Every structure is written in structure tokens, then in C-alpha cells.
Amino acid sequence: MAKVLVIAEHDGAKLNAGTAKVLACAGALGAQAIDVLVCGTDGSGLDTVCTQAAALAGVSCVLKNARAENAAPLAAVLAPQIADIAAGYDHVLGPSTTFGKDLLPRVAGLLCAPAVSDIMTVLGPRQFERPIYAGNAILTVTVPDGSKVVGTVRVASYKAVGEQAPAPVEAVSANAALPTHTRFVELRAGAKDRPDLQSASKVVSGGRGVGSGENFRLIFELADKLGAAAGASRAAVDAGFVPNDMQVGQTGKVVAPELYVAVGISGAIQHLAGIKDAGTIVAVNKDADAPIFEVADIGLVADLFEAVPALVKALP
Incomplete structure (x- = not known):
């Protein structure tokens, strides 16, 4: 039975709705355990995000990775940590959002694993369907035996899971050297007075x-x-x-x-x-x-x- 690590996307205060949809995909794998990894910085609302993740159905455990360098969700900084923590897992999944598309290919590269993008259907633990040619054709992808499965989930293809009694939250740390060639400068964003485009009803x-x-x-x-x-x-x-x-x-x-x-x-x-x-x-x-x-x-x-x-x- 597979062990799945789901990478949570959040803004430091609220869990992105796409994470609950990634969990639906993970559940279709028939996994033995589904853990959610939440990366961030202590004192920035990280505990609140962990609590939100722990209440989602199917979660076995929430892994809290608090580190000062994680104040901004930079793929170059997060990927080495995730690759280290993912050592004991068979599958590593994240949402096919801007965050996930930036992060998961780096994780796959560090793990020397094939990356499967835009998973829309689970056919088996190592076999998936994804759209190609603007959705006009569906491709079946099979990951070779002996390799981890690293993939992004097409959140539009899944319904969010419900809630459960809170799962335990455990603190973890990654033994990974972080790059010095990438640093956070600033974030420019438009007004947020309307619902998020990717999760709005x-x-x-x-x-x-x-x-x-x-x-x-x-x-x-x-x-x-x-x-x-x-x-x-x-x-x-x-x-x-x-x-x-x-x-x-x-x-x-x-x-x-x-x-x-x-x-x-x-x-x-x-x-x-x-x-x-x-x-x-x-x-x-x-x-x-x-x-x-x-x-x-x-x-x-x-x-x-x-x-x-x-x-x-x-x-x-």
C-alpha cells in the first residue's frame, strides 16, 4: 500500500481550496497513509493552516515544517526540503496551480523521478490520465516501477474532500542545504476583494x-x-x-x-x-x-x- 505526501498550498493564514482536491486524488490511489506537508514560518499563521489541513478527510498526519527561510513560498527553497522529507513516500502530489507547477517539477528533478502533470484520473497507483492538445485528447501515463510518483493534480477534475476528526500535527525538519542564488524581493498583487479565481463557485x-x-x-x-x-x-x-x-x-x-x-x-x-x-x-x-x-x-x-x-x- 502506498504512502502519499500532499504538499499544501496556503497564503500563511488560509489553506488553498486546491489542497482538499489533491486529497481527493490521493484517496483514489488507495493509499495506506496520506500525510500533508505544510511549509512556512512560525508566527505567521502556520499553526492555523495546519489545523485546517488536519480537519480534511483522509489526512493521516499533518507535517509542520517551520523554517525562517520559508517565509516566502519560493520553489528553489522549498523543493530541497520537500525532496528530503519525501524520502519515505511513494507518491508526492501537489495542486496544478501556479504554485504547484513551479514547485513539483523541481522536486521531481531532485528525486530523479518522472513528473506527471495535470493528473485528471487515477487508473492505478502508477497509471494516470492527463489532458493534452487543449483537452481534445486524453493521454494515459504510466510511471515505471521502482520510481517515486511526483505529480500535479488538475484540481478542476476533482471535488474537495469533506472533514474529519482532526489528525495529529507533527513538527518535522529537513536536512537539506538551501540555495543562496534565489531570494524573495517583493510580492505585488491586485486587490483581493473578490473570490479566488481557481476556487470560486x-x-x-x-x-x-x-x-x-x-x-x-x-x-x-x-x-x-x-x-x-x-x-x-x-x-x-x-x-x-x-x-x-x-x-x-x-x-x-x-x-x-x-x-x-x-x-x-x-x-x-x-x-x-x-x-x-x-x-x-x-x-x-x-x-x-x-x-x-x-x-x-x-x-x-x-x-x-x-x-x-x-x-x-x-x-x-
């Missing part, structure tokens, strides 16, 4: 059809009315309407909300790859032949500058 996205950054206020107004996160297509980001951390799609963020509203988005294949797991897709576009209508559950052929204000006005 509702998302409203705008495309090139919105026309300008100023016009994106329509997207924000509708998102606020719905209590939704705000996103954008690659075309809107490339045009400079909004920052790239709002981009949804194959080269942006993969989302799986219960409701996805696409406004002024034509439906390029790379965008559709990022929303394929959404529950209900609503599209607003004046072009009746736009590809987005082929995947939309509800389509409205209308001028977004008339439709969106009307929707905002109609919503309570």
Missing part, C-alpha cells in the same frame, strides 16, 4: 469584445452582483485590458465553477480548455456563430453593452 469572464480596460467595469459589476470571481480571456489580457493573473484558459488558470459566465468571448480552443469542467456555462455574444455557443448551456445573442447592464439591474 461562480466566475464572470470578459473577452476582447468588452473593448477596453475601462469597459471591464461591466464585468466587475456583474461579478460583484453574483458574488463571483472575475476572469478574462487571453485576448483581453494580451490587449492590456486586465492583468494576466485574471486569464482563464490553457495558458492561464483552469477553473471548474458551478456557474461560468462568458461575456464577449468568442470561444478560442485554449479558452475552452480552461472551462471544460464548469457546471453551467452562460455565454453572451453578439455573434451567433461564435464557437462559445457550441459549449454553452445557455446562450444569449445580444450586445453585451446592453445585456450586461440589464442583467446587473435585474439581479437583486
